[in-house]
Amino acid sequence: MASVFKSSGSKKYTILYVDENGRRRKKSGATDRTVTERIARDLENRIALRREGIIDPKAEAYRDHEARPLSAHLDAFAKHLRDKGRTQEHIVLTTSRARRVVAIFRGAPVAEIEPANSAAAELARAAARLDEWTAPARLSDLTPERVQSALATLRDAGRSLATCNHHATAICGFAKWCYATHRLREHPLRGVERFNVEEDRRHDRRTISLEELHRLIAVAEQGKPHVRMTGSLRAACYRLAVATGLRFSEIASIGPGSFDWKAPSVTVAAGYTKNGDPTTLPLPRDLADDLEALVATLPDDEPVFPLPRRGRGAEMLRIDLAAAGIPYRDGSGRVFDFHSLRCETATLADQAGVSPRVVQKLMRHSTLELTGRYTRPRAVDIEAAASMLPSLKPTTPKPEAAAMTGTDPGPLSAPTSLLPATENATDDPPSNRNRVAGKRLTMEGARTQNPVG
Numbered sequence: 001m002a003s004v005f006k007s008s009g010s011k012k013y014t015i016l017y018v019d020e021n022g023r024r025r026k027k028s029g030a031t032d033r034t035v036t037e038r039i040a041r042d043l044e045n046r047i048a049l050r051r052e053g054i055i056d057p058k059a060e061a062y063r064d065h066e067a068r069p070l071s072a073h074l075d076a077f078a079k080h081l082r083d084k085g086r087t088q089e090h091i092v093l094t095t096s097r098a099r100r101v102v103a104i105f106r107g108a109p110v111a112e113i114e115p116a117n118s119a120a121a122e123l124a125r126a127a128a129r130l131d132e133w134t135a136p137a138r139l140s141d142l143t144p145e146r147v148q149s150a151l152a153t154l155r156d157a158g159r160s161l162a163t164c165n166h167h168a169t170a171i172c173g174f175a176k177w178c179y180a181t182h183r184l185r186e187h188p189l190r191g192v193e194r195f196n197v198e199e200d201r202r203h204d205r206r207t208i209s210l211e212e213l214h215r216l217i218a219v220a221e222q223g224k225p226h227v228r229m230t231g232s233l234r235a236a237c238y239r240l241a242v243a244t245g246l247r248f249s250e251i252a253s254i255g256p257g258s259f260d261w262k263a264p265s266v267t268v269a270a271g272y273t274k275n276g277d278p279t280t281l282p283l284p285r286d287l288a289d290d291l292e293a294l295v296a297t298l299p300d301d302e303p304v305f306p307l308p309r310r311g312r313g314a315e316m317l318r319i320d321l322a323a324a325g326i327p328y329r330d331g332s333g334r335v336f337d338f339h340s341l342r343c344e345t346a347t348l349a350d351q352a353g354v355s356p357r358v359v360q361k362l363m364r365h366s367t368l369e370l371t372g373r374y375t376r377p378r379a380v381d382i383e384a385a386a387s388m389l390p391s392l393k394p395t396t397p398k399p400e401a402a403a404m405t406g407t408d409p410g411p412l413s414a415p416t417s418l419l420p421a422t423e424n425a426t427d428d429p430p431s432n433r434n435r436v437a438g439k440r441l442t443m444e445g446a447r448t449q450n451p452v453g
Contacts, residue, residue: 002040004033015040020050020057058182065183070137073183074098077174085271089249096130097170102141103133104150110157139184142175144191151195160203161195168194206334207347212326213242219324226316228306234320236287236294237305238341240266244281245345245363247274248338252307256295264288279364313338346374 002017013029013036029036081091115126179187221235253272270278314337360371
């Protein structure tokens with residue numbers, strides 16, 4: 001029999017009961033005792049039905065999850081990502097994308113739920129509107145049709161296909177987690193399709209020459225500080241990015257304890273890598289020596305490279321590109337941003353003759369095809385490679401020379417000087433003239449091979 005009581009200082013009554021497994025449990029009731037007693041009786045009836053097998057506990061759990069707001073499940077999903085060791089930046093980015101998809105298929109205008117700029121007040125406004133639009137949503141609202149429509153709305157609002165795919169990954173990952181944790185009977189978004197980003201290339205990257213890369217690093221070394229990044233820090237950062245292929249966020253996570261000066265190598269924790277696995281990459285000795293001297297001057301509890309917040313890496317790089325006289329965007333519209341330094345890693349390794357499998361391992365790619373996308377030779381490199389190919393020009397002699405050497409497969413015509421010099425030579429039949437010419441040629445060849453006197 002359930003008991004109802006109120007603790008001192010509490011406004012609500014508490015229900016103490018025993019569940020179908022014999023465990024003592026507590027449940028918060030109402031401020032009115034009569035209402036709380038009614039809740040307690042309902043609890044006891046449901047427990048009795050469970051004991052008799054009339055009610056399926058899983059069905060009740062699905063019902064309870066459906067009654068909770070979808071935003072509460074997103075909060076639980078965020079905790080799950082945090083427990084897995086994901087960074088706070090990754091968690092906020094993933095959950096905000098999922099919330100945005102939900103808000104859009106519930107009718108929210110894209111401009112209303114996205115901040116117009118990075119000002120704190122504008123970020124707070126957009127977040128508040130996003131919460132308002134997603135508050136009434138439930139798990140049953142997640143359907144392939146609604147999500148696909150929301151992605152199309154994002155696309156039509158001018159977002160790139162890559163951005164739309166990032167939103168699809170976030171909401172589908174959330175739905176898959178809900179299915180795995182028995183919040184949903186099945187994965188509801190299996191039918192959601194991504195867009196082909198090759199049809200919407202807005203940010204094609206390029207590589208620069210080795211001479212330009214040297215010039216960029218030299219200019220950065222002497223440059224003025226940008227936010228908290230001094231010139232020497234930027235130069236070392238660019239060198240590290242090219243030598244290892246590390247991404248912007250991975251470099252930002254590096255602390256003084258990330259380096260092994262004996263190996264030498266640098267290690268990035270699992271929470272900061274794209275695939276969620278820790279990675280250790282070797283360092284060139286000259287770079288390791290310079291980094292060791294630099295790290296020795298830094299506090300142990302601060303990052304080695306205090307990079308600007310995400311999305312501002314290209315802004316920092318553009319200052320040094322301009323100083324080095326290197327255009328950010330070339331005549332074909334391709335850009336050289338911070339991630340292009342990672343393309344430099346693959347391209348330079350490929351030019352050095354490193355095996356494609358080794359380049360794939362260095363870049364930490366799952367397939368060789370993906371590594372191939374990062375290997376971006378310049379037009380002049382392709383022209384130089386074409387000039388190094390062997391010549392396929394045929395070596396067959398010209399017809400005139402072939403006829404003189406006897407290698408021409410056609411009929412041999414004798415020089416007129418070898419024909420009989422008689423007045424009636426022209427009256428001879430062609431067969432006689434050819435026979436005479438042939439004898440003359442034979443005799444001439446004999447004299448040549450066996451000269452007299």
